[in-house]
Amino acid sequence: MSDFDAIDSLLASVAPEAELPDAQARRELREQAGLSMAQVARALGVSPSTVGGWETGRRAPSGEVRTRYAYLLDGLTAKLAPSPSPSPSGGEPAADAPVLPGSPEAGGPPPSGPSWTDGDARNAARTEGGGDADDAEDVEVLGAPEPCVLCGNPAGQRVAGFPQHLDPADCSSVTPQPEDAAPPAPQPEPARPASRRPTRRAFQPSGEAVDLIGQAVQAALAQHQGDVEAATAALVKKAIPDAMALLDTTRKGGRYDVVAHPWMPDVLKKQSSRGADQVWEARPKWTRHELPPGEHEVTALDINGAYLSALKTHLPLGQLEHSAGGVGHDRRRAGIHLITPPHWDHEAVLPNPVGQRDEPGPLWVTEPTLRLLLRLSGPKYGLCEPPVIHESYTSGATEGLLEKFRIALKDARDTAIADGDEVTLEYVKAMYSKFVSTMGESNYNRELYRPDWMHLIRSQAFANLWMKALKAHEEGLSVVRAMGTDELHVIGDWRRVFAEGRGVTEVKVKDRYTAGTSTDQTPHPGEGE
Numbered sequence: 166m167s168d169f170d171a172i173d174s175l176l177a178s179v180a181p182e183a184e185l186p187d188a189q190a191r192r193e194l195r196e197q198a199g200l201s202m203a204q205v206a207r208a209l210g211v212s213p214s215t216v217g218g219w220e221t222g223r224r225a226p227s228g229e230v231r232t233r234y235a236y237l238l239d240g241l242t243a244k245l246a247p248s249p250s251p252s253p254s255g256g257e258p259a260a261d262a263p264v265l266p267g268s269p270e271a272g273g274p275p276p277s278g279p280s281w282t283d284g285d286a287r288n289a290a291r292t293e294g295g296g297d298a299d300d301a302e303d304v305e306v307l308g309a310p311e312p313c314v315l316c317g318n319p320a321g322q323r324v325a326g327f328p329q330h331l332d333p334a335d336c337s338s339v340t341p342q343p344e345d346a347a348p349p350a351p352q353p354e355p356a357r358p359a360s361r362r363p364t365r366r367a368f369q370p371s372g373e374a375v376d377l378i379g380q381a382v383q384a385a386l387a388q389h390q391g392d393v394e395a396a397t398a399a400l401v402k403k404a405i406p407d408a409m410a411l412l413d414t415t416r417k418g419g420r421y422d423v424v425a426h427p428w429m430p431d432v433l434k435k436q437s438s439r440g441a442d443q444v445w446e447a448r449p450k451w452t453r454h455e456l457p458p459g460e461h462e463v464t465a466l467d468i469n470g471a472y473l474s475a476l477k478t479h480l481p482l483g484q485l486e487h488s489a490g491g492v493g494h495d496r497r498r499a500g501i502h503l504i505t506p507p508h509w510d511h512e513a514v515l516p517n518p519v520g521q522r523d524e525p526g527p528l529w530v531t532e533p534t535l536r537l538l539l540r541l542s543g544p545k546y547g548l549c550e551p552p553v554i555h556e557s558y559t560s561g562a563t564e565g566l567l568e569k570f571r572i573a574l575k576d577a578r579d580t581a582i583a584d585g586d587e588v589t590l591e592y593v594k595a596m597y598s599k600f601v602s603t604m605g606e607s608n609y610n611r612e613l614y615r616p617d618w619m620h621l622i623r624s625q626a627f628a629n630l631w632m633k634a635l636k637a638h639e640e641g642l643s644v645v646r647a648m649g650t651d652e653l654h655v656i657g658d659w660r661r662v663f664a665e666g667r668g669v670t671e672v673k674v675k676d677r678y679t680a681g682t683s684t685d686q687t688p689h690p691g692e693g694e
Contacts, residue, residue, distance in 0.1 A: 183235035186242075188222035194241040195220070203413045209233055212612040213413045214425030221422050309387050311380055377411050378577045378596075382589050397588050404595035405603055409612045411596070415569035423566070426614045427484035430558050432501065432529050433616045435606060442616065444501055446624045447534040449631060449647040451516030456643070456681040461656045463645050465676040468630060470578065470669035471650035473597045475626035476571040479532050480618055481560035489556035494539065499532040500559030500617060506530075507542065507549040515638055516647045518549075518631055527555055531617075531624040532562070537631065558617075571597075575669055582667050626650040637662055645680070 185191065195205055195216075202213040202220075209216070209230055218224040219234070226234050310319035385396040400407075416423070432443040479499040494502075505527045509517040518537050519530065535552065542551040574597050581589035601623065603609045605616035627650060634647045637655050640662045646654035652675065664671045 182227065183232045185225070185231070185235055186238060188220055191238060192220035194238055194245065197245050198241050201413065201417060203410060205237070208237065213409070214423075214612045217423070217425060221424075223424060224426075309383070311384075312376070377407070377414060378573070378589065378593065381407055382586075382592060386588065393588055397591050400588065400592040401595040404592065404599050405610050408596040408600040409610065411573060412567075412570050412600075415573055419566075419569075421482050421563060421566065424483045425612065429614075429616060430485060430487070432558070433620075443529050444620045445519070445522065445528045445530050445534075446620055446627060447518060447520040447530060447537075448623075448627050448649060449516050449634075450521050451648075452646045453644065454513060456645070456656070459681060460679060461643070461681045463654050463656055463678055463680045464659055464674060465646075465678070466653045466655065466659065466663065466672045467675040468633065468651040468653065468672055469667055470575070470597075471626045471629065472601050472622065473571060473574055473578070474629060474669050475601075475622045475650075476567045476574075476597065477564060478621055478625035479536075479562045479564045480566045480621060481562050482566070483560040485558035485560050485617060487556065487558055491554070492557070494535065494554060495559070497561065498559040499562030499621065500557055501529050501531055501620070502535050502557045502559075503527050503529050503555045504535065504538075505553040505555070507538065507552055509549060511548060515634060515644060516631065518628075520627070531621045532559075533621060533625040533628040537628045579668065623650075633663075 186194070195202070202216045206213045206216045211226075211230065215224075219226060225231070307321055310321050312319065381400060382396070385399050386393075389395040389399065435442050481499045485500050506519045506522075509519075518541060519528075519534060522528065535554070538549070538552045540546065541548045574593050577589060578593045580586070581593065599609075601619060604613045605619040606614075630647060630650055630653060633653055634644050637653070637657075637659070638644050642655045642657040642659060642662060644653070644655055646652070653672075659672075665673060667673060
C-alpha cells in the first residue's frame with residue numbers, strides 16, 4: 166500500500182492550482198483591509214518583498230503557499246464586500262448576499278472606526294470569550310507595554326507581530342459610540358464601469374510612523390535586564406531582518422514599485438564562489454607623492470556615517486535593460502556602464518576619480534562614478550575629458566527611493582548621540598552597514614537581491630569622499646591621503662572648511678601626525694592612523 170500512497174501523493178501534487186485574482190486586485194484587497202506587506206508575509210511564511218512580487222505580477226506563488234494565499238484573498242474579498250442593498254420592492258436582501266460581522270443585519274454594532282479591522286475585533290473576542298488556543302497563537306502578551314500601532318498609547322499585547330489593543334474600547338483611534346446611537350448612514354461610492362478594473366494609485370497613504378528602532382532597543386534592554394553589552398550584541402545580531410522591517414515600514418505609501426529579485430546581467434555575477442563580479446567601484450586608495458617643502462602637521466579626518474549618507478543616490482527601480490552604441494547618458498535612469506575613463510592629469514594633488522587602477526582600457530563602473538566623471542568634465546570644473554560610454558545596463562531611477570529609510574536611521578542616530586545612547590548608536594550603525602553589504606549575493610539577506618544597488622551605494626560613498634577631497638583642495642588645504650569611504654588626511658586649517666562633530670554632515674579627528682621635512686617629502690602617518 167505504501168507504493169499506492171506515494172502515487173496518491175504524487176497525483177495530489179499535480180492537482181489544479183488555486184485561482185488568484187489579478188496582481189492589481191491583490192494589492193487593492195490588502196490595502197483596503199489596512200494590512201501591510203509585512204503582516205501578510207508573516208502570516209504566509211514568506212518575505213515582504215515576495216508579497217510585493219505577487220502584487221506586481223513579477224512572480225506568482227505555487228504549491229501550498231499559493232493555496233493559503235488564495236484562501237487569504239478569498240477571505241478579504243468576503244469581508245470587504247459592500248453591505249447588501251435593499252431590494253427595489255423594499256423587502257429583505259437577497260438570500261445569497263453576504264452578511265458582514267457588525268452589520269445591522271447581523272445584529273451587532275456598526276464598526277467603530279476605519280482603523281479598527283475585523284481581525285482586531287475577532288482577536289478581542291477570542292481573548293474575552295476563551296476561544297481555541299490555535300486561533301489565538303498570533304496574540305503575544307508583552308512583558309512591558311509598547312505603543313499601539315493604531316493609536317500610539319501603551320498596549321499590553323502584540324498581534325501578528327504588532328503591538329495593539331485587543332479591546333476596541335481601549336484604543337484611542339476608535340471613536341466611542343453611545344449605546345443608543347444610530348448607525349452612521351453609509352456613504353455611496355462613485356459608480357465605476359463594470360468593464361474597468363480599479364486603477365492603481367500612484368501615491369499610497371502612509372500609516373502613522375512607528376518607532377521600530379526605539380521599541381527594539383527597549384525590548385532588548387528589558388530582555389537582558391539592562392545589560393548594555395548583551396543587549397547591544399543581540400541587536401547587532403538581528404540588524405539585517407530589523408533593517409528590512411524598517412525598510413518595509415518606510416516604503417509604505419511609496420510612490421514607486423521596486424523589483425526585489427530581478428534578473429541580473431553576467432557582469433554583476435561573481436565569476437567564482439569566492440571571486441568578485443566585473444563592476445569597478447572606484448574605491449579611493451591614494452597618498453600624495455610629494456608634500457610642500459617643510460614639516461607639516463597632518464590631520465586625519467574621519468567622515469561620519471559614510472554609508473548612511475550614501476543611501477541617497479540614484480537607484481534603478483526595475484530590471485536592468487541593455488543599451489549600446491553611443492546612446493549617451495540618460496539622467497532619468499541609473500545602473501552600470503562600460504566606459505573608457507578619461508586621462509587624469511591631477512594625480513599630484515588629487516586622487517583619480519576612478520581609483521587606482523592598474524589595467525588600462527574600458528571598465529564597468531556604477532552610476533555614481535559615471536556622474537562624478539561627467540560632473541568633473543563639465544564647464545564648472547573642467548578637470549578632465551568626458552568618459553566614453555560603450556554600453557549600459559540601466560532602469561528608470563530615483564534618488565529618493567531610500568530617503569525615508571535613511572532619515573529614520575539618521576534621526577535615531579542623532580538622538581542616540583545627543584542622549585549618549587551607545588546601544589542605539591551601535592544598533593543603527595549595524596543596520597545600515599549590514600543592509601548595504603548583504604543586499605547582493607548574500608545568504609544573510611534573502612529578502613532583497615540587488616547587487617547593483619550594493620555597488621551603487623558603495624560607489625556613492627566613495628564619490629562623496631572624493632568630493633570632500635576636492636572641496637578641501639579648492640579651499641586651500643593640501644590633501645595628503647584619501648582612503649575608502651571615511652578617511653581624509655589634510656594639511657591646513659580644516660575647521661574653516663568642515664564642521665567638527667559626530668553628525669553625518671560633520672567630521673571628527675581620527676589622528677594627528679607630523680610629516681615632511683626639508684629633505685624628506687614623503688608623509689609618514691602616525692601609529693594611531
